[in-house]
Amino acid sequence: MIRLSFCESRVSPRQQVGFWSGSGSGSRTGSSRGEKSKITEVDLSDTESLCRSLWNSDKCPCNNSLDSWLIDCSNCKQYWHLDCVTLYGLDDADINKLVKWRCPFCYVAPVSTSQFTQDDSCLTCRNTRTLRDANHAFEVAAAASHIKNTAANNEDDLTSHSSAIASENAMKCIESEFKQLSDRCNHMFHDVSKNVAKLETEITKFISQPLATSSTIETHSVLLQRISDQLETISKKQANTAPTAQRPSHPVPSAGAFEAPPPPPPTTAKHHQKSNDGLLHEFIDEHMSTSIIGLLQASDFKSENGRSTVSFGEPYTYTGSKSSRNATTSFPDVLQPVVDKINALQKDLFYSNHPDLKKHENRHPAPLINSCLVNRYTGPESFLPSHSDNEITIHPESSIFTLSLGQPATVKFSGIDQEPEPANDTEITPGHRSLYHMTRKSQDFFKHAIDKGSIADGTRYSLTFRCVSWKNRNSTCIIGDSNTGMLNFGTNKRSTFGELMPGQKYWAPCIRDIKPESCISFSNVVILCGINDVKKSEVNSQEDIRNLGNSLINKIKQIKQLNPKCYVSVCPLLPTKSRELNQKVNFFNCVLASKVASMGPGVQCVEGFHGFAEHDGTLVGSLSKTLDRHGGLDILHLNPYGARVLAGLIKGRLNRNFNLYIFCYILVVLMIRDNLVKLACLYLLPTSYQSYFKISP
Numbered sequence: 001m002i003r004l005s006f007c008e009s010r011v012s013p014r015q016q017v018g019f020w021s022g023s024g025s026g027s028r029t030g031s032s033r034g035e036k037s038k039i040t041e042v043d044l045s046d047t048e049s050l051c052r053s054l055w056n057s058d059k060c061p062c063n064n065s066l067d068s069w070l071i072d073c074s075n076c077k078q079y080w081h082l083d084c085v086t087l088y089g090l091d092d093a094d095i096n097k098l099v100k101w102r103c104p105f106c107y108v109a110p111v112s113t114s115q116f117t118q119d120d121s122c123l124t125c126r127n128t129r130t131l132r133d134a135n136h137a138f139e140v141a142a143a144a145s146h147i148k149n150t151a152a153n154n155e156d157d158l159t160s161h162s163s164a165i166a167s168e169n170a171m172k173c174i175e176s177e178f179k180q181l182s183d184r185c186n187h188m189f190h191d192v193s194k195n196v197a198k199l200e201t202e203i204t205k206f207i208s209q210p211l212a213t214s215s216t217i218e219t220h221s222v223l224l225q226r227i228s229d230q231l232e233t234i235s236k237k238q239a240n241t242a243p244t245a246q247r248p249s250h251p252v253p254s255a256g257a258f259e260a261p262p263p264p265p266p267t268t269a270k271h272h273q274k275s276n277d278g279l280l281h282e283f284i285d286e287h288m289s290t291s292i293i294g295l296l297q298a299s300d301f302k303s304e305n306g307r308s309t310v311s312f313g314e315p316y317t318y319t320g321s322k323s324s325r326n327a328t329t330s331f332p333d334v335l336q337p338v339v340d341k342i343n344a345l346q347k348d349l350f351y352s353n354h355p356d357l358k359k360h361e362n363r364h365p366a367p368l369i370n371s372c373l374v375n376r377y378t379g380p381e382s383f384l385p386s387h388s389d390n391e392i393t394i395h396p397e398s399s400i401f402t403l404s405l406g407q408p409a410t411v412k413f414s415g416i417d418q419e420p421e422p423a424n425d426t427e428i429t430p431g432h433r434s435l436y437h438m439t440r441k442s443q444d445f446f447k448h449a450i451d452k453g454s455i456a457d458g459t460r461y462s463l464t465f466r467c468v469s470w471k472n473r474n475s476t477c478i479i480g481d482s483n484t485g486m487l488n489f490g491t492n493k494r495s496t497f498g499e500l501m502p503g504q505k506y507w508a509p510c511i512r513d514i515k516p517e518s519c520i521s522f523s524n525v526v527i528l529c530g531i532n533d534v535k536k537s538e539v540n541s542q543e544d545i546r547n548l549g550n551s552l553i554n555k556i557k558q559i560k561q562l563n564p565k566c567y568v569s570v571c572p573l574l575p576t577k578s579r580e581l582n583q584k585v586n587f588f589n590c591v592l593a594s595k596v597a598s599m600g601p602g603v604q605c606v607e608g609f610h611g612f613a614e615h616d617g618t619l620v621g622s623l624s625k626t627l628d629r630h631g632g633l634d635i636l637h638l639n640p641y642g643a644r645v646l647a648g649l650i651k652g653r654l655n656r657n658f659n660l661y662i663f664c665y666i667l668v669v670l671m672i673r674d675n676l677v678k679l680a681c682l683y684l685l686p687t688s689y690q691s692y693f694k695i696s697p
């Protein structure tokens with residue numbers, strides 16, 4: 001119950017100094033507590049004693065005497081002026097209605113106040129102390145928990161820090177090791193890239209410059225061989241392997257030459273073990289060799305320079321050949337199994353060089369062995385003069401296989417231009433029943449010989465197998481883009497050129513794809529290439545087109561360097577269905593024609609291409625495809641009919657060369673039979689011509 005009383009007291013001067021720093025003005029609008037009170041006589045440092053001295057619960061803590069009702073606190077019983085506790089405007093009746101009222105002391109802090117006791121009767125102090133203690137306890141507890149946490153954290157931190165430091169150190173070590181490694185790698189990479197750059201420059205120089213004369217240059221193949229030897233030496237050094245484990249050091253003038261053939265079919269594998277000396281030892285068994293030697297002992301050998309010879313199958317003729325003309329072009333039964341085994345190797349070699357033809361074996365058969373020339377050597381006095389098997393009648397893609405029987409011999413190989421003292425000779429010593437092979441193409445760059453004294457007492461037979469045909473005089477290599485796709489060599493019904501013109505097609509969509517080395521040993525080389533270069537968007541100016549023309553001419557020069565005897569027939573670019581593109585095509589053709597004209601009789605343009613153009617210069621519709629394979633308009637591809645017309649033009653050009661050759665051949669034969677020519681002239685030519693030729697009867 002609230003107790004209400006009326007304040008009558010007056011504040012004594014001593015009581016004005018009080019805990020409360022304000023002095024009540026008595027006004028209803030609130031006491032002015034900002035005024036500073038004077039502190040005398042009381043020890044201010046002892047707050048509690050100070051409070052006790054001042055405390056009187058019957059008086060408002062403002063210590064002022066006001067005409068005002070007082071209200072006491074339901075909790076601590078302290079009296080307060082109504083105005084001092086902001087209960088303005090309430091009278092005693094209102095106040096008495098209040099059941100419970102708590103004074104500001106009891107709301108000093110949001111902490112529970114201690115129970116009122118006599119010892120601790122000062123509410124101010126009690127609350128303050130309680131508050132202080134509570135705060136202190138709270139602080140202590142908070143501090144304790146903080147310290148604990150910090151300690152725990154520190155411990156964790158410490159652990160993690162120490163492990164972090166450890167890992168950091170480890171990382172630093174790794175980093176420095178890594179740096180060292182990367183420095184070394186950089187060094188190595190730098191060296192390697194320097195070497196690669198050097199190599200690249202060398203190759204670029206070699207390819208970009210027209211080759212020098214065949215007597216002074218090293219061929220592509222030799223350069224490649226040198227590079228491969230160099231790489232081999234480096235890898236040998238690095239792998240620290242015994243040099244004896246390396247492949248034989250025979251010169252390799254073109255792919256596969258002098259190398260042992262690839263692994264044979266599994267059924268005969270045990271006889272075909274490839275050896276380090278490039279020979280296939282025990283290529284045939286003893287039984288087969290005995291049968292062959294029996295055949296040879298019964299054969300009629302003709303004596304030649306240093307040895308004697310006999311031949312089987314198709315005749316193989318060369319300068320000074322004396323071996324008999326064979327009654328039949330088929331092989332004796334005894335030889336057939338060997339020929340079959342060699343043909344299996346021949347196929348493997350051919351299709352490994354032309355993997356794209358493998359899936360059409362019927363249309364693109366490998367050149368098969370049809371000729372065998374046997375040399376008989378009888379002891380140390382026998383020899384084989386240095387020579388190349390570069391006869392034009394040997395199929396350009398054929399290998400030349402030699403089977404040895406009897407005494408071993410040393411066969412020496414040397415570069416074709418190393419007369420009279422061959423340098424860098426390499427040799428092999430084929431023993432009884434062994435086989436070695438060379439490519440036909442290698443024969444344009446290398447020769448071989450058996451010197452006197454290189455065969456021991458006794459007899460040695462060598463049987464050399466080749467694919468030979470007089471038609472190979474007209475062998476042709478076509479290097480072309482998609483428009484040569486429908487031109488086919490071969491003897492079947494899809495053949496475009498027929499059996500008189502054996503040959504090989506090489507795919508070169510752009511001028512840079514032309515490989516001069518693929519033309520080696522062909523009689524004719526036909527080139528149809530350049531449209532894919534000309535139609536490139538970056539080829540715009542006449543200068544660009546002139547450069548393209550020059551690059552094609554460079555390729556032709558390289559072909560002529562590698563194969564000086566061949567006839568090169570260059571096809572102009574076909575017109576297209578785009579007039580804009582045709583302007584570039586025409587300019588390219590002009591450049592080409594003028595440059596080809598200055599290259600001499602071995603290089604000529606194929607004529608008659610104007611037949612592919614309509615009156616407005618575009619590609620004739622009836623000779624060309626309408627749609628490309630994506631269903632769009634085809635502007636530059638011939639249809640089968642157009643391809644036949646193209647084949648006709650190429651054939652016409654090549655036949656002219658062939659016919660010229662045949663004509664010259666016949667003329668020479670007739671001139672040899674001098675008397676016959678004279679006789680013919682005497683009776684057939686008019687007198688004026690007789691006097692012109694100064695022919696006298």
Ligand SMILES: O=C(O)CCC(=O)C(=O)O
Pocket residue numbers: 373375384389402411448450462464
């Ligand atoms: O006897 C040999 O090993 C080589 C034979 C040869 O080169 C040849 O007949 O053309």
Ligand SMILES: [Fe+2]
Pocket residue numbers: 387388389448
């Ligand atoms: Fe030979």
